Amino acid sequence: MPIKDYIRERFFPHMWCPGCGHGVVLNAMLRAIENLGLNKNDIVMVSGIGCSSRISGYVDFHTLHTVHGRALAFATGVKMSRPELHLIVPMGDGDALAIGGNHFIHAARRNIDMTAVVMNNRIYGMTGGQYSPLSGYGISATTAPYGNIDQGFDIVELAKAAGATFVARTTTYHVQQTADILQEAVLHKGFSVVEVMSQCPTYFGRKNKEGGAVEMMKRMKEMTTPIGSKAKEAHPELIERGVFVRKELPEYCSEYNKIIERAQKDVMRKGL
Amino acid sequence: MSKTIKFIQGNEVCVEAALYAGLNFFAGYPITPSTEIAELLSSRLPQIGGRFIQMEDEIASICAIIGASLTGSKVMTATSGPGFSLMQEALGYAIMAEIPSVIVNVQRGGPSTGLPTHVSQGDVNQARWGAHGDHAIITLTASNHQDVFAMTVDAFNLAETYRTPVILLFDEVVGHMRERVVIPEKGEHALVERLRTAVKSGVDYHPYLPREDGRLPMSDFGGVHRYNVTGLAHDMWGFPSDNPQVVHGLMRHLIDKIQNNAAEIARTREYYLEDADCILISYGSSARSSLHVVENRRKRGERIGLLELQTLWPFPDHIVRERCRRAQTIVVVEMNMGQVLQQVKLAVDRPERVFLANRMDGVFINPTDIRNILRLIQGKGI
Amino acid sequence: MVFSGSGGQGVITAAIILAEAAVLYEDLIAVQSQSYGPEARGGSTRTDVIIADSQIYFPKVTQPNVLVCLTQEAYNKFYPIIRPGGTLITDSRFVKTELKVDARQIELGMYQLVMDAIGKPIVFNICMLGAVIAITGLVRPESVIRVLETRIHPSFLEMNRKALDIGIKIAQDINTPS
Numbered sequence: 001m002p003i004k005d006y007i008r009e010r011f012f013p014h015m016w017c018p019g020c021g022h023g024v025v026l027n028a029m030l031r032a033i034e035n036l037g038l039n040k041n042d043i044v045m046v047s048g049i050g051c052s053s054r055i056s057g058y059v060d061f062h063t064l065h066t067v068h069g070r071a072l073a074f075a076t077g078v079k080m081s082r083p084e085l086h087l088i089v090p091m092g093d094g095d096a097l098a099i100g101g102n103h104f105i106h107a108a109r110r111n112i113d114m115t116a117v118v119m120n121n122r123i124y125g126m127t128g129g130q131y132s133p134l135s136g137y138g139i140s141a142t143t144a145p146y147g148n149i150d151q152g153f154d155i156v157e158l159a160k161a162a163g164a165t166f167v168a169r170t171t172t173y174h175v176q177q178t179a180d181i182l183q184e185a186v187l188h189k190g191f192s193v194v195e196v197m198s199q200c201p202t203y204f205g206r207k208n209k210e211g212g213a214v215e216m217m218k219r220m221k222e223m224t225t226p227i228g229s230k231a232k233e234a235h236p237e238l239i240e241r242g243v244f245v246r247k248e249l250p251e252y253c254s255e256y257n258k259i260i261e262r263a264q265k266d267v268m269r270k271g272l
Numbered sequence: 273m274s275k276t277i278k279f280i281q282g283n284e285v286c287v288e289a290a291l292y293a294g295l296n297f298f299a300g301y302p303i304t305p306s307t308e309i310a311e312l313l314s315s316r317l318p319q320i321g322g323r324f325i326q327m328e329d330e331i332a333s334i335c336a337i338i339g340a341s342l343t344g345s346k347v348m349t350a351t352s353g354p355g356f357s358l359m360q361e362a363l364g365y366a367i368m369a370e371i372p373s374v375i376v377n378v379q380r381g382g383p384s385t386g387l388p389t390h391v392s393q394g395d396v397n398q399a400r401w402g403a404h405g406d407h408a409i410i411t412l413t414a415s416n417h418q419d420v421f422a423m424t425v426d427a428f429n430l431a432e433t434y435r436t437p438v439i440l441l442f443d444e445v446v447g448h449m450r451e452r453v454v455i456p457e458k459g460e461h462a463l464v465e466r467l468r469t470a471v472k473s474g475v476d477y478h479p480y481l482p483r484e485d486g487r488l489p490m491s492d493f494g495g496v497h498r499y500n501v502t503g504l505a506h507d508m509w510g511f512p513s514d515n516p517q518v519v520h521g522l523m524r525h526l527i528d529k530i531q532n533n534a535a536e537i538a539r540t541r542e543y544y545l546e547d548a549d550c551i552l553i554s555y556g557s558s559a560r561s562s563l564h565v566v567e568n569r570r571k572r573g574e575r576i577g578l579l580e581l582q583t584l585w586p587f588p589d590h591i592v593r594e595r596c597r598r599a600q601t602i603v604v605v606e607m608n609m610g611q612v613l614q615q616v617k618l619a620v621d622r623p624e625r626v627f628l629a630n631r632m633d634g635v636f637i638n639p640t641d642i643r644n645i646l647r648l649i650q651g652k653g654i
Numbered sequence: 655m656v657f658s659g660s661g662g663q664g665v666i667t668a669a670i671i672l673a674e675a676a677v678l679y680e681d682l683i684a685v686q687s688q689s690y691g692p693e694a695r696g697g698s699t700r701t702d703v704i705i706a707d708s709q710i711y712f713p714k715v716t717q718p719n720v721l722v723c724l725t726q727e728a729y730n731k732f733y734p735i736i737r738p739g740g741t742l743i744t745d746s747r748f749v750k751t752e753l754k755v756d757a758r759q760i761e762l763g764m765y766q767l768v769m770d771a772i773g774k775p776i777v778f779n780i781c782m783l784g785a786v787i788a789i790t791g792l793v794r795p796e797s798v799i800r801v802l803e804t805r806i807h808p809s810f811l812e813m814n815r816k817a818l819d820i821g822i823k824i825a826q827d828i829n830t831p832s
Binding site for chain 2: 010011044057060061062066067070077106256259263
């Protein structure tokens with residue numbers, strides 16, 4: 001299908017700034033879904049609040065644009081009720097890991113089958129450039145005029161520790177890898193986390209003198225390296241890209257189906 | 273088939289009624305004094321193929337039921353004051369996005385952690401105005417188990433009829449006490465099912481375009497219509513809009529669909545009002561103490577009556593005004609600092625005749641409390 | 655009536671069984687409530703039961719006709735609320751009664767009898783219930799048994815039936831004028 005069959009053209013042009021990385025994620029996501037050949041009626045996209053969350057308005061799936069930080073909780077309700085649907089949950093870094101951090105770790109712990117996509121631009125864009133839990137130490141932001149003293153999360157490590165069964169990282173520079181990873185993540189049975197390092201030239205780039213979108217994307221190429229590469233040994237500060245975790249564990253909705261079986265057997269036995 | 277009679281707690285009655293109404297998804301978080309609802313549903317829902325989940329907090333709980341409702345499930349969550357506070361943002365979302373859902377608040381003493389195991393009716397105004405922004409809301413309550421059953425079923429029916437969250441505001445006394453309840457047979461209590469769109473696949477479906485009667489047919493997530501749902505002000509497509517005309521139309525619709533139907537939503541019980549010089553107005557467990565006083569005083573020839581409110585919001589001011597017209601004294605009996613009192617004063621012709629008989633120390637208001645206050649109002653002294 | 659004791663003695667369960675028996679099998683009206691919170695886990699426990707032949711509005715008991723106290727602490731706390739002339743039942747092993755109480759005080763060695771005959775303190779509450787129904791005559795023993803049948807595993811039924819009988823017997827002995 002041509003890409004325009006996956007979007008709601010009526011609502012374009014989109015509201016993202018020129019040079020924003022989120023459009024690249026949208027593109028890669030649609031490519032992934034196209035490759036998988038999924039029926040649009042079987043996909044539910046649930047998002048929270050922020051620049052990234054607006055992605056749900058533009059795609060021609062069942063789309064649920066919710067409140068800040070709670071997308072995974074809404075998605076849990078959808079998935080539990082209709083386990084056969086594919087749930088994709090795009091979130092920003094603040095949305096997923098500051099206000100939504102609790103829901104993030106608990107969704108991972110349950111291993112409920114959905115794909116959490118963290119579009120990590122290390123800043124709150126919608127509200128004008130405040131530091132996020134992914135900004136990291138020393139970063140400038142409108143709420144860190146003297147430099148940020150908060151340490152940042154490592155999304156991959158956090159997701160691993162919380163129990164996610166598929167964990168990956170990529171960047172908006174690596175468009176093909178992003179599409180490939182998203183494709184695998186959507187297919188994965190369990191809670192999958194995909195961090196896509198993205199650029200916000202408007203706020204993060206300007207505040208931190210990282211230049212425009214092109215310079216920022218180049219930087220993402222330079223500061224990352226495939227998992228287990230030789231370069232990582234020589235330059236430990238490099239950030240690894242690729243799939244970190246890929247394992248099979250009991251999935252929440254499947255487990256709940258067993259609960260239903262057990263409960264119904266119990267009823268039959270007791271003749272309630 | 274004979275009727276089922278049970279001797280159970282009010283919280284358990286709420287569960288029986290919710291299942292009777294077709295509940296098939298519940299998400300919750302443990303909190304006294306509502307926990308029995310979650311416990312019982314964790315065993316009952318899977319028996320009927322429904323789903324129960326204990327979420328990480330009350331915020332997640334209400335969000336999960338909203339998500340589940342969009343797939344066509346009948347949904348509920350249950351909590352108490354602190355959890356109800358956490359739910360307010362998503363409650364506003366359910367109002368804005370028009371998602372049928374039932375939220376039970378078994379009230380305890382507040383503010384903050386307050387009195388977890390003691391009774392209160394302090395969340396009446398929070399039920400009305402807890403979520404930010406202008407909005408209308410439906411809130412029901414009950415004083416006895418048969419009415420807990422009826423109001424719970426009604427809550428599901430109203431949620432579907434008006435595409436809105438409905439709050440069930442019970443209290444610790446009613447939630448925990450045990451008394452007899454008759455579970456009606458199937459079909460005895462009418463149920464309102466989800467109104468689904470007749471629009472065919474491939475034809476444009478407008479999720480937020482009301483029909484002529486004001487109702488909005490829904491389409492289940494996972495079905496043939498793919499549309500957007502948002503908490504932002506939105507147009508008939510469910511797409512964000514800040515066009516003043518669109519926003520005005522949306523706000524009018526959200527408020528009118530409830531306020532214009534206040535008479536249909538109003539539920540009350542009336543005892544000895546015809547000739548009453550003194551009218552007690554009460555609701556929830558305090559209506560039981562009030563009725564105790566009324567029955568006793570009637571035996572002694574006093575012209576006293578009780579107007580028990582079961583719908584708290586939209587406030588049934590037309591009924592209150594009408595019934596209180598000829599009363600010399602109106603006494604609102606409640607376990608807070610006068611939250612319904614304020615509404616009664618606004619509703620009646622002569623607010624100076626309205627008095628408050630209350631307790632807010634965690635102790636269940638008893639007939640002696642009410643009698644003493646009545647005597648004081650009547651100038652008789654204690 | 656009010657049943658009181660310490661957490662774990664099963665006074666609340668006994669109250670529920672009594673009230674449920676009255677409602678389901680005696681065609682009476684009943685309401686049961688209890689105090690919740692930390693006091694429900696150790697300390698003195700209290701549960702209120704009202705049984706009537708007409709509607710019950712106020713569900714709490716302010717002046718019980720029948721008060722059961724199974725610990726000294728519960729006795730000391732609750733004896734002042736009994737209706738003058740009411741019936742106050744205690745277990746002689748746990749409670750030393752006061753003379754100043756304006757009630758018919760019945761001291762029964764229920765615990766000892768249960769331990770001697772059955773050896774399981776878990777049915778102490780059912781024995782107490784037997785005494786209460788024998789003294790008050792509100793509910794028939796078979797109604798209590800019918801409730802027990804729906805609530806407990808069949809293998810424990812005989813033990814409970816025995817405890818109930820012990821309670822009924824000891825109370826009847828007291829009631830019989832000597």
